[in-house]
Amino acid sequence: MSGKIIVITSGKGGVGKTTATASIGAALALEGKKVAVVDMDIGLRNLDVVMGLENRIVFNIVDIVNGRCKVKQAAIKDRRIDNLFLIPASQSDNKDALTPEGVVGVSEELKEEFDYTLMDCPAGIEQGFENSIAAADEAVVVCTPDVSAVRDADRVIGLLYARSITPKLIVNRIVPLMVERGDMLSHEDMVDVLSVELAGLVPMDDNVVVSTNTGVPLVLQKESKAGSAFRRIARRLNGQNDLPIVVPQSQDRFWKKIGSRLGIGR
Amino acid sequence: MLGGFFRKVAGKSSSRDVAKKRLKFTLIYDKLEVNDDVLNNLHRDIVEVISRYFEIDKDAFKMDIRRTEDRSALIVNTPILSSKRKT
Ligand SMILES: Nc1ncnc2c1ncn2[C@@H]1O[C@H](COP(=O)(O)OP(=O)(O)OP(=O)(O)O)[C@@H](O)[C@H]1O
Ligand SMILES: [Mg+2]
Numbered sequence: 001m002s003g004k005i006i007v008i009t010s011g012k013g014g015v016g017k018t019t020a021t022a023s024i025g026a027a028l029a030l031e032g033k034k035v036a037v038v039d040m041d042i043g044l045r046n047l048d049v050v051m052g053l054e055n056r057i058v059f060n061i062v063d064i065v066n067g068r069c070k071v072k073q074a075a076i077k078d079r080r081i082d083n084l085f086l087i088p089a090s091q092s093d094n095k096d097a098l099t100p101e102g103v104v105g106v107s108e109e110l111k112e113e114f115d116y117t118l119m120d121c122p123a124g125i126e127q128g129f130e131n132s133i134a135a136a137d138e139a140v141v142v143c144t145p146d147v148s149a150v151r152d153a154d155r156v157i158g159l160l161y162a163r164s165i166t167p168k169l170i171v172n173r174i175v176p177l178m179v180e181r182g183d184m185l186s187h188e189d190m191v192d193v194l195s196v197e198l199a200g201l202v203p204m205d206d207n208v209v210v211s212t213n214t215g216v217p218l219v220l221q222k223e224s225k226a227g228s229a230f231r232r233i234a235r236r237l238n239g240q241n242d243l244p245i246v247v248p249q250s251q252d253r254f255w256k257k258i259g260s261r262l263g264i265g266r
Numbered sequence: 267m268l269g270g271f272f273r274k275v276a277g278k279s280s281s282r283d284v285a286k287k288r289l290k291f292t293l294i295y296d297k298l299e300v301n302d303d304v305l306n307n308l309h310r311d312i313v314e315v316i317s318r319y320f321e322i323d324k325d326a327f328k329m330d331i332r333r334t335e336d337r338s339a340l341i342v343n344t345p346i347l348s349s350k351r352k353t
Contacts, residue, residue, distance in 0.1 A: 147285050147292075154293050182280025189286045193293065 003034075003111040006118050006237065007136035009160075009167075011152030013123030015144045016172040019208055019218070021120040022050045023227065024140075026217040027234030029084035033115040036075055038087040040132040041122040042097055045089035051078065052215020053086050062090040064109075065102040071109045080217060085114070095127050100134035107135035116237075125159060133160065139167035140199055140237070145174060145185040154194055168199035170233060175204050176250040187247070200233035202226050203248035298338045300331070312342060321347040 008021045018039075025037035038061055039047035048054040059074035064087070071087070078084035090097065110117045119136060122128035133139065139160050143153040153169070160167045171187045178184035187201050205226035211218040218227040219234075225248065236243050249257075300308075309329050316322055328343040 147289055150289055151292055151296070155296070158297075179282070182282045185282055185285050185289075189282065193286065193289050 003113075003115045003117060004137045005107060005110065005135050006116060006138045006140060007121055007132050008118055008140050008142060009121035009129065009132060009156055010123065010142045010149070011125060011156040012143075012149045015149050016142050016170075016202070017123075018046050018050050018120050019212075019226075020140070020142050020170060020172065020202075020230065020233075021118050022047060023218045023230035024234045024237065025116075025118050026078070026081050026084055027219045027231045028116050028118075028238060029078070029081045030219065030231070031234060031238055032083070033238065034083045034085075034113070035116045035118065036071075036085045036087055036110065036114045037118045037120060038110075039089035039120050040098075040128060041120065042089050042093055042095055042128065043091065044122065045091050047120050048076075048086060048088045049215065050212055051086055051217070053078065053088075057088045060088045060090040062093050062097045064106050065098055071106065071113050075113075078217075080220065098127075098131045100130050103131050103134045110135075125156065129156075129159075133163060133165070136165060138237075139165045140170055141167045141196070142170045142172050143190065143194075144172055145179070145187075145190065147185075150185065150190055150193060157194060157196055167196060168237075169194060169196045170199050170202060172202045173204045174201055174248050176248045180250060198245055199236060200229055201245060201248055202229040202233075295333070295338075298331075298333070305329075305331075316344060318350070320349050323347055 008017050008024070010017050021037050025035045029035045037047060037051070039045050040061070041047075042062065048057060053076050056076050059069040061074070063069045064071055064074050074087050075085035076088070078086065119132045121132035141153050141156055141160070143149050157167055169191065171190055174187070175184055179186045187198065191198060203225050205224055207221050207224035208218060208226050211221060211224070211227075218224055219231050221227050229246070229248070232243060232246065309327075312329065313322070313324055313327055317324075323345045326345050328341075330341045332339050332341055
């Protein structure tokens with residue numbers, strides 16, 4: 001089995017990389033794929049708590065790269081979702097504990113073991129970024145609809161192109177009402193400015209915070225709009241290219257549409 | 267949506283449009299920025315090329331990137347001491 005390594009990156013911090021990694025990873029596993037999500041934020045690990053697996057860490061990615069353990073020994077099996085595994089970051093090492101060469105050195109073992117390996121990239125474009133993209137076959141850039149995040153995304157997209165990786169874009173934290181009101185960049189604006197292909201659109205959703213509080217995967221929350229957006233993104237990444245992109249809509253807009261379908265109101 | 271309507275009537279652009287316009291400019295500007303290494307190499311190469319045709323005062327040679335609202339210009343200024351005749 002030779003899997004794919006996908007890096008989830010952004011440039012700017014706090015735009016939803018870790019949320020996206022956990023959710024897409026879980027969704028791919030629900031599609032029946034064997035998935036590892038890897039926390040590449042050395043010294044500041046977070047993916048473990050987001051996934052509710054913080055109490056079960058024995059080995060980490062630095063141990064794997066340094067040959068202290070096998071991939072299989074470090075990968076923590078998710079409690080709720082079959083075929084989903086977490087490879088945590090080390091919390092005590094400093095940032096240069098990993099090198100791009102070291103990561104490339106274990107990439108074959110990862111691809112051997114998993115259909116998909118998702119790298120949760122730290123913010124910035126320094127060492128952690130280099131480590132995260134070193135072995136990547138594909139890249140997903142997460143961006144929020146604000147000027148500074150888009151600018152940073154543009155920089156990261158340029159760096160990925162320089163490595164012959166063509167990234168896809170996730171727009172996260174969309175507030176449909178603000179877009180409709182003309183107070184938030186739309187995904188069309190962002191695609192236009194960044195000239196990049198869309199992987200999907202994720203609305204702002206309180207369930208994301210609830211999911212992080214409890215450690216219950218977002219994609220298992222039936223009523224979560226962000227969760228279902230991530231499930232669609234996963235299916236698209238998994239080769240279902242014809243799956244249409246769903247644009248998040250405000251409640252207002254939704255009822256109007258239903259109304260006009262039924263021939264009432266306008 | 268109603269807000270958008272009134273804004274259009276009043277001729278004001280939305281903050282979304284402003285953001286998009288600013289971004290387009292910023293991204294173009296960002297890509298025009300060159301680091302010191304590039305500038306030094308360019309300086310060296312231009313001096314070399316011009317020196318093939320003219321005798322120039324290398325110490326008085328000046329090179330600069332000047333930016334205005336809507337464009338960037340590379341400005342090269344050098345005193346020519348004499349021209350080199352091709353034989
Ligand atoms: N669609 C969303 N709706 C609501 N909140 C969200 C959404 N996506 C992310 N968040 C929240 O935004 C915050 C930052 O998210 P996250 O940690 O995933 O970002 P990050 O890019 O990994 O950050 P860092 O750069 O620090 O690693 C979190 O508190 C998360 O719960
Ligand atoms: Mg993160």
